[in-house]
Amino acid sequence: MSDSVLEVVDVCKEYPTTPPVHALRGVSFSVARGDLVSVVGPSGSGKSTLLHLMGTLDRPTSGEVVVSGYPVSELSDRDLSSLRAHHIGFVFQQFHLLNGMTALDNVADGLLYTGRTLQERRELAEIELLRVGMGHRLTQQTTKLSGGERQRVATARAMVGSPSIILADEPTGNLDTKNSDAIVELIEKLNETGATIVVITHNREIAESFPRVVGLRDGLIEHDSASVGAVR
Amino acid sequence: MTSTLERSELHVSDMARTATIGMRTRRLRTVLSALGIMIGIAAMVGVLGLSESSKSELLAQLERLGTNLLTVEAGGGIGAGTGTLPDEASAMISRIGPVESTSTISAVQANVYKNDLVDEGQTAGITVQAVDYSLLDSLAGTVADGQWIDSATGSYPTVVLGSVAAERLGIDGVLGTQQVWLGDQWFTVIGVLDTFELAPDLDRAALISLEAADVYLDHDNEPTRVLVRVDPGQIDQVGTVLAATANPEFPEEVEVARPTDALEAQEAADDTLTALFLGLGAVALLVGGVGIANVMVISVLERRGEIGLRRALGATRRNIAGQFLGEALLLAVIGGVGGVILGVAATALYASIEGWEILVPSIAVIGGLVAALLIGGIAGLYPAIRASRLSPTEALHTT
Ligand SMILES: Nc1ncnc2c1ncn2[C@@H]1O[C@H](COP(=O)(O)OP(=O)(O)O)[C@@H](O)[C@H]1O
Numbered sequence: 001m002s003d004s005v006l007e008v009v010d011v012c013k014e015y016p017t018t019p020p021v022h023a024l025r026g027v028s029f030s031v032a033r034g035d036l037v038s039v040v041g042p043s044g045s046g047k048s049t050l051l052h053l054m055g056t057l058d059r060p061t062s063g064e065v066v067v068s069g070y071p072v073s074e075l076s077d078r079d080l081s082s083l084r085a086h087h088i089g090f091v092f093q094q095f096h097l098l099n100g101m102t103a104l105d106n107v108a109d110g111l112l113y114t115g116r117t118l119q120e121r122r123e124l125a126e127i128e129l130l131r132v133g134m135g136h137r138l139t140q141q142t143t144k145l146s147g148g149e150r151q152r153v154a155t156a157r158a159m160v161g162s163p164s165i166i167l168a169d170e171p172t173g174n175l176d177t178k179n180s181d182a183i184v185e186l187i188e189k190l191n192e193t194g195a196t197i198v199v200i201t202h203n204r205e206i207a208e209s210f211p212r213v214v215g216l217r218d219g220l221i222e223h224d225s226a227s228v229g230a231v232r
Numbered sequence: 233m234t235s236t237l238e239r240s241e242l243h244v245s246d247m248a249r250t251a252t253i254g255m256r257t258r259r260l261r262t263v264l265s266a267l268g269i270m271i272g273i274a275a276m277v278g279v280l281g282l283s284e285s286s287k288s289e290l291l292a293q294l295e296r297l298g299t300n301l302l303t304v305e306a307g308g309g310i311g312a313g314t315g316t317l318p319d320e321a322s323a324m325i326s327r328i329g330p331v332e333s334t335s336t337i338s339a340v341q342a343n344v345y346k347n348d349l350v351d352e353g354q355t356a357g358i359t360v361q362a363v364d365y366s367l368l369d370s371l372a373g374t375v376a377d378g379q380w381i382d383s384a385t386g387s388y389p390t391v392v393l394g395s396v397a398a399e400r401l402g403i404d405g406v407l408g409t410q411q412v413w414l415g416d417q418w419f420t421v422i423g424v425l426d427t428f429e430l431a432p433d434l435d436r437a438a439l440i441s442l443e444a445a446d447v448y449l450d451h452d453n454e455p456t457r458v459l460v461r462v463d464p465g466q467i468d469q470v471g472t473v474l475a476a477t478a479n480p481e482f483p484e485e486v487e488v489a490r491p492t493d494a495l496e497a498q499e500a501a502d503d504t505l506t507a508l509f510l511g512l513g514a515v516a517l518l519v520g521g522v523g524i525a526n527v528m529v530i531s532v533l534e535r536r537g538e539i540g541l542r543r544a545l546g547a548t549r550r551n552i553a554g555q556f557l558g559e560a561l562l563l564a565v566i567g568g569v570g571g572v573i574l575g576v577a578a579t580a581l582y583a584s585i586e587g588w589e590i591l592v593p594s595i596a597v598i599g600g601l602v603a604a605l606l607i608g609g610i611a612g613l614y615p616a617i618r619a620s621r622l623s624p625t626e627a628l629h630t631t
């Protein structure tokens with residue numbers, strides 16, 4: 001596990017509904033530092049479930065998830081919060097920005113639970129907003145931003161503090177083609193500067209623009225471009 | 233491995249900041265939800281403040297008047313109406329050890345008119361009382377204008393008017409030589425008194441000296457009332473023997489009273505009113521608490537997405553609970569502080585109108601704020617726990 005940031009080992013997830021839903025049925029793959037991976041699959045194939053498990057927002061029914069070397073099954077809820085605070089960044093389809101706050105403070109809140117001071121958080125947030133091309137919108141209320149701009153702010157929030165891995169669930173799902181392309185471009189650029197990113201999408205075209213594609217169907221990995229071609 | 237994991241951490245100041253988000257983004261709702269607590273606390277602080285201010289006013293009044301005055305009056309008995317006490321009543325009472333002083337009053341069957349032209353029937357309800365020179369001191373009365381009768385003026389036909397009597401006779405001062413037609417004679421008005429707090433009936437009286445009553449009106453001067461100042465430590469003991477001392481033959485025809493009791497009884501009546509308002513304030517507080525709980529439950533439902541996001545950013549359950557509990561406490565404290573300000577302002581306004589000393593017991597202010605905090609804490613607990621128990625994935629699922 002030299003430089004692997006994330007390992008998913010034979011993970012199953014069953015939702016205890018009636019009848020129970022087997023959302024994931026034995027999924028294994030790993031993400032190395034600096035990877036840019038897309039997970040693609042039709043609606044209901046288990047992508048969001050997988051992202052939640054990778055992001056430690058939920059625990060697998062069986063199998064193991066290892067983030068930055070920490071096996072989730074060995075961690076308490078409290079520890080998982082710590083793991084998310086320091087090692088994982090999220091980007092959501094619905095942006096999940098907080099209204100009534102500036103772009104800068106929304107990004108700074110990406111570090112709220114890390115114990116850094118407000119001033120530090122704001123300084124780092126400003127750097128991150130400049131990186132995503134939102135330097136001119138620092139003090140803007142997020143309600144006044146366009147969808148594309150909001151997703152840039154949300155991406156900056158995921159990036160701030162340089163987490164080990166960034167997980168994006170349908171980041172372009174609420175954007176038009178132009179803004180969608182811009183976000184994909186931004187993600188590629190951030191990956192080039194060292195970020196490890198997993199993007200979940202149902203859009204095959206977007207998925208295939210990334211270096212590694214993992215195909216998901218009915219809770220199983222259909223194909224993984226990393227294991228097809230050259231071995232890592 | 234776990235030991236190397238850097239802990240997530242939320243500074244107290246940041247926790248406080250997160251608690252203010254709800255109210256910053258929903259101002260109107262904040263004000264409305266704090267209103268119930270505010271009204272409740274204002275009612276309680278105001279009522280306690282007013283009762284304290286009026287109590288201190290009463291204490292000052294009693295201090296000024298002295299609570300050691302007893303009155304012995306002929307009345308009740310068989311011959312209902314204007315009974316009299318035995319001539320020697322005053323002397324007998326003076327002989328009781330703890331009695332400090334006595335002052336005799338004798339009702340005179342005479343009428344007073346503004347002048348000798350006024351129709352006989354129009355007495356304006358003014359009585360004529362022959363009194364000791366010590367009466368003014370005994371009743372802690374004060375002169376509004378002119379002077380009180382003394383042994384020099386008392387041997388002439390002079391009269392001092394009670395405040396109401398003066399008003400009814402149309403006399404508002406003793407400038408020039410004011411005379412009134414009293415018992416078919418001219419009496420010179422030498423003084424007008426302020427209201428008697430201990431003997432309101434004397435406000436409607438024209439007071440002349442016993443000597444003048446005897447000389448000019450041929451009055452028998454049989455006492456109808458004796459004012460008794462007693463050693464403050466032995467008021468009750470003296471009270472029980474007064475009737476028999478004043479009229480050994482017919483003690484049941486003697487009424488003994490303590491005028492300050494009436495003032496204290498009035499204050500006691502105010503106390504029940506205070507209790508009533510305190511009860512109402514408590515109900516308002518309760519309703520305010522329920523209002524805050526309600527608003528917080530709605531807030532948690534509306535902000536599921538935010539809760540999910542915060543969990544994703546690394547917030548612990550405790551952090552989430554703290555945020556919403558803090559918000560409830562903040563709402564309650566806003567209400568509490570507003571209520572205290574309102575209550576103190578109401579007290580100050582009313583007390584200054586009444587001319588009282590403004591007194592707000594610190595227990596009311598502190599108690600009000602503590603009550604607000606307690607209510608906020610209780611009202612916020614359930615919503616906060618609910619928020620913290622939300623699973624992050626479920627919370628994020630809602631937009
Ligand atoms: N919380 C849940 N409770 C029950 N079933 C769920 C829950 N979340 C997802 N599912 C089910 O699990 C399957 C996979 O869902 P999901 O991971 O959201 O797929 P995708 O993101 O690829 O659309 C679907 O059949 C979905 O209905």
Ligand SMILES: [Mg+2]
Pocket residue numbers: 047048049
């Ligand atoms: Mg999904």
